[in-house]
Amino acid sequence: MADAALARVHDREASAAFRRHFLSRVVIYGLLSIFAIIYLVPLLVVVFNSFREQPEIAQNGLIAFPRSFSFHAWADAWSTYCIGGTCEGMRRNFLNSLWMAIPATILSTLLGAMNGYVLSKWRFKGSEVLFTLMLLGVFMPGQIALMPWAFLLGKLGLTNSTYGLILIHVVQGISFTTLFCRNYYVSIPDDLIKAARIDGAGFWRIFRKIILPLSPPILIVTVIWQFTGIWNEYLFGVVFTSGREQPITAALVALTASGTNVRAYDVMSAAVLIGALPPLLVYFLGGKYFVRGLTQGAIK
Amino acid sequence: MSTTAADAARVPGPASPGPSWRERLTRIAPILVLAPSLAASFIYVFVFTIWTLYISLSNSSLLPSYGFVGLDNYASLWSNRRWNIAYSNLFLFSAFYIVGAMAIGLLLAILIDQKVRGEAAWRTIFLYPLAVSFIVTGTVWSWLYNPVDGIQMLVRSLGWTNFNFALASDRNTAIYAIIITGIWQSSGFAMALFLAGLRSVDPDLVKAAQIDGASTFRTYRRVILPVIAPIFLAVAVVQIQFAIKTFDLVAALTRGGPGISTTFPAIYVYDLMFQRGQIGEGAAAAIMMLAALAVVLVPYSFFVVWRHRRESHHG
Numbered sequence: 001m002a003d004a005a006l007a008r009v010h011d012r013e014a015s016a017a018f019r020r021h022f023l024s025r026v027v028i029y030g031l032l033s034i035f036a037i038i039y040l041v042p043l044l045v046v047v048f049n050s051f052r053e054q055p056e057i058a059q060n061g062l063i064a065f066p067r068s069f070s071f072h073a074w075a076d077a078w079s080t081y082c083i084g085g086t087c088e089g090m091r092r093n094f095l096n097s098l099w100m101a102i103p104a105t106i107l108s109t110l111l112g113a114m115n116g117y118v119l120s121k122w123r124f125k126g127s128e129v130l131f132t133l134m135l136l137g138v139f140m141p142g143q144i145a146l147m148p149w150a151f152l153l154g155k156l157g158l159t160n161s162t163y164g165l166i167l168i169h170v171v172q173g174i175s176f177t178t179l180f181c182r183n184y185y186v187s188i189p190d191d192l193i194k195a196a197r198i199d200g201a202g203f204w205r206i207f208r209k210i211i212l213p214l215s216p217p218i219l220i221v222t223v224i225w226q227f228t229g230i231w232n233e234y235l236f237g238v239v240f241t242s243g244r245e246q247p248i249t250a251a252l253v254a255l256t257a258s259g260t261n262v263r264a265y266d267v268m269s270a271a272v273l274i275g276a277l278p279p280l281l282v283y284f285l286g287g288k289y290f291v292r293g294l295t296q297g298a299i300k
Numbered sequence: 301m302s303t304t305a306a307d308a309a310r311v312p313g314p315a316s317p318g319p320s321w322r323e324r325l326t327r328i329a330p331i332l333v334l335a336p337s338l339a340a341s342f343i344y345v346f347v348f349t350i351w352t353l354y355i356s357l358s359n360s361s362l363l364p365s366y367g368f369v370g371l372d373n374y375a376s377l378w379s380n381r382r383w384n385i386a387y388s389n390l391f392l393f394s395a396f397y398i399v400g401a402m403a404i405g406l407l408l409a410i411l412i413d414q415k416v417r418g419e420a421a422w423r424t425i426f427l428y429p430l431a432v433s434f435i436v437t438g439t440v441w442s443w444l445y446n447p448v449d450g451i452q453m454l455v456r457s458l459g460w461t462n463f464n465f466a467l468a469s470d471r472n473t474a475i476y477a478i479i480i481t482g483i484w485q486s487s488g489f490a491m492a493l494f495l496a497g498l499r500s501v502d503p504d505l506v507k508a509a510q511i512d513g514a515s516t517f518r519t520y521r522r523v524i525l526p527v528i529a530p531i532f533l534a535v536a537v538v539q540i541q542f543a544i545k546t547f548d549l550v551a552a553l554t555r556g557g558p559g560i561s562t563t564f565p566a567i568y569v570y571d572l573m574f575q576r577g578q579i580g581e582g583a584a585a586a587i588m589m590l591a592a593l594a595v596v597l598v599p600y601s602f603f604v605v606w607r608h609r610r611e612s613h614h615g
Contacts, residue, residue, distance in 0.1 A: 028414050035408060036425045040482070041441045043428070047564055061453040062443055114333045122330035127382040130334070134341045141545050141568040143586040147355055147364065148348040163382060171340045174502075178337065203329040232433030234548040235566075238572060253552055256439050265443065272439055274434040283431035287424055290431065291492050 039070070049269035050074060057265045073087075077270035090271050092244055093251035097231055098278075100162045100247055104169035105226040111170070112177020112222060112256060117211050119178065120185035121193050122203065131182065137175030142235045153240060160245050163236060169230045176229075177222050184218035185211065192244045224286050225293040228279040248275045349590065352613040356583035364579055373584035383585065386563040389475055392582075393482070393564070398536050400483040405490025405535070410520060412491070413498045423569040425496075426499075427488040434485065438552025442468060445553075464569035473563035474554050478562055481553060486542065490535050530607070533600070540596050544589055565589050 045063055053068040060067070064152050079089040084285030119131050149168060150159075188211070237247040246254065250273050256268055283290050358373070359367040397481050412422055429437060443574035444450040445468035452465040499523050507525045549568035554562045556571075563571075565585060572582030 027309050028411050028416060031407070031421055032416065035404075036422065039429065039488075040435075045444070046440055057449075060456060062446075062449045062456040063451065076331045093552075111337050115337050118330040118334045123552060124330065131347065134337065136345045137341050139541070139564050139593055140345060141566070141586070141593060143547075143566055144352050144590050145344065146352075146569070146573060146586070147583060148351045151364070166333045166422065174337045174341060195437050202326040204326075215330075228431055230550075232435070234435050235570070238551075239570070240360050242577070249433055252435050252439060254551075255440075257555070263449070265449070268439075272436055276436045279426065279433070280428065283428060284424070287420075287427075287507065291423075292426065294430070294489060294492055295496055 018199060046269045046272055048117055049265050050273055051079075052266055053263055054266045055269050064134065064267060069084075073264075073266035073270040075275075076267045077274060081255070081264075081267050081271070083251060086244060088244070090248060090251060090255070090274050093246055093248045094274055096162055096241075096245060097247040097249075097275075100165045100169070101227050101230040101278075104166045104221055104230050107166070108170045108173030108177050108226055109219060109222045111174055112179075112181045112217060113211075113219065114207070115174070115178040116181025116183075116185050117207055119182045121190070121211070123207070131178070134175050135180050137172065138179065140172075142172075146235075147237070149240070162241075162245065162247075164240055165247065167238050169233070171266075173226050173230070177226065178198075180225070180293070181215075181218055181221045183296070184215075220286060220289045221293040221296065222289050225284055228282055228290075231279050251275075315603070324428055332512070335411045340354060350587055355580060356587050360580040362577035364578070372586075373580045377581050377584045377588070382563055383561055383565075384561050386565045386568045387562055387588075389562060390543060392475055393479055393546065394540055396479045397482045397486075397543055398477075398539045400479065401487040401490050401539060402532065402535055404483060404487040406494050406611075407499055408487065409494035412495060423492070426491055429485045430488055434548035435552045437481060437485050438549045441477070441484075442553050445457040445469070445477050468554055469558060471558045474558060474562045478550060482542075482546070482549060485549070486539065493531055493535050494528065497531040498524065503528050509546055532612075533603075537596060537600050541593065544592050544596075565592075 041063070048064075048066045049057055050061060051069050051071070052066045053070055053072075056066075056068045057064075077089055078094075079091050080087055081089045097250075106218040115134070119127055145168075153159045153164045156164070156167075158167060192210060193206055196210055201209065203263050231247075232249060233247070234249040234253070238253065241247065241250065252271060255271055303593050354366070355364055357368060357370060359365060359369045359372075369401045399506075408422075408426055412419055416422065445466075447453070447466040447469060450465075452463060455463040455465065467473050467480075479534065505523055505527070506519060509519045514522065545566060550556060550562055550564050551568055556563045566589065569582050569585045569589065570583060572578045
């Protein structure tokens with residue numbers, strides 16, 4: 001009898017706890033879902049609109065489920081839509097961005113890896129000071145460099161060219177890539193390097209045989225960071241290039257600003273997605289590394 | 301730069317008379333590798349800054365010229381109404397943007413930290429805006445804010461025909477449109493940092509609090525959040541940097557308008573230098589941006605160094 005009463009009390013407590021737990025789960029998932037919707041709606045709107053037809057968008061508004069479907073906006077945005085005077089779509093600007101971001105990423109990452117190697121494993125008197133000096137580049141606002149770059153690019157004959165932008169992004173990127181790689185290489189035990197030296201390995205051999213094989217994690221982080229950063233950059237693109245030479249960010253602004261009477265949301269949505277796709281792809285494929293770069297870049 | 305790699309010198313070489321060219325090359329290799337990057341960084345950081353500083357003190361207008369005019373450009377900058385709007389916008393934006401993104405970021409991090417299912421999926425959703433450019437974000441949000449086609453139309457078409465939502469087209473409220481978009485873009489970033497912080501808290505500490513009967517809320521407020529306090533500062537400092545450099549987002553979202561209501565320092569620099577041909581004053585504005593960054597970053601870096609020292613002393 002007493003046992004049964006005890007069990008009942010126990011039961012009631014357990015079910016109260018269960019209810020509380022259940023309620024808190026509902027709140028947690030409810031809040032997460034609300035935020036997820038807020039985060040996803042803008043993306044969904046653009047994706048939907050890039051497949052809708054313009055008359056339908058004009059009629060039902062931007063935020064609506066598609067009632068028409070076509071690929072025509074994508075084709076238009078890619079190769080025939082007019083920005084300013086030229087009617088070549090975004091293809092050329094997309095390729096500009098690609099030919100800017102890929103070499104600049106590779107170059108700055110390579111330089112960063114070698115700098116990081118020197119600054120962590122071949123320290124010399126004053127190398128820490130030099131490292132700090134290079135770090136300052138991380139914080140420089142681009143606006144400070146605009147006039148000097150304008151002069152230099154002019155002297156080098158690199159205005160309005162992808163090469164000019166590559167130069168800028170490599171110089172600007174070195175500080176970040178050096179920081180990332182140096183902080184990673186510091187954690188490689190010095191004994192490993194010493195042993196290799198006793199075996200007669202030199203500077204390059206150690207880099208090739210010990211450092212590089214250990215580097216993939218940090219190189220992936222650095223490449224992702226650099227690529228998305230350079231691809232998404234706007235200021236230098238809009239200042240130092242124009243028209244056909246513009247990277248895609250600058251072209252997107254020109255496209256959406258061009259004041260035609262009817263706003264062609266279908267084509268603009270496709271164009272926006274074309275501009276967003278490479279970094280999104282990188283993000284979805286290398287999310288873990290992307291986040292790692294983010295936290296390292298922030299906490300330094 | 302005459303320092304040789306001290307480490308390399310310590311390596312016992314083979315007993316040959318005098319170093320061969322190969323050894324000499326090995327010895328200076330580290331310097332050779334570092335030299336181009338060092339030179340580039342030096343030019344980028346110091347020469348460019350001093351150059352711009354000099355232009356800001358000169359009478360440059362459409363083209364750089366080097367007649368010295370002292371602080372004239374600064375005086376005319378600070379007496380300009382548009383610049384005053386720009387920097388008061390910067391303060392307003394920074395305050396709301398930092399507090400908003402941190403609050404939402406912290407909330408999301410705590411929610412995700414409750415052993416939810418599909419953690420990776422939630423995180424991916426909240427972080428993806430960070431991968432796309434401010435240009436893309438700004439463009440898309442400018443459509444959503446557009447009263448004719450965006451949110452206002454949606455709500456009106458659902459039956460609330462008097463609904464008004466023209467945040468970005470009203471000069472008094474356009475700045476809030478930028479703030480909301482900025483928060484949307486980067487609260488995921490705050491979430492990622494906070495989540496990393498939450499995961500680094502000693503689980504024994506949390507368990508002890510729970511055994512003492514503290515509620516989840518109390519555990520967070522009294523035990524966990526104080527431990528991750530430095531992360532708040534780190535997030536704030538990164539976001540202030542974002543705010544000071546804000547250019548793309550505004551350029552894509554409002555282009556500084558309506559009128560001049562959403563001008564930001566970075567927008568104004570661009571305008572002065574490349575639209576109005578007032579290079580000297582533009583350079584002065586750029587220097588002011590650098591000064592604003594320094595005001596935030598110099599004390600912060602001293603603080604970080606001080607904390608490192610203290611931690612290594614107390615082991």
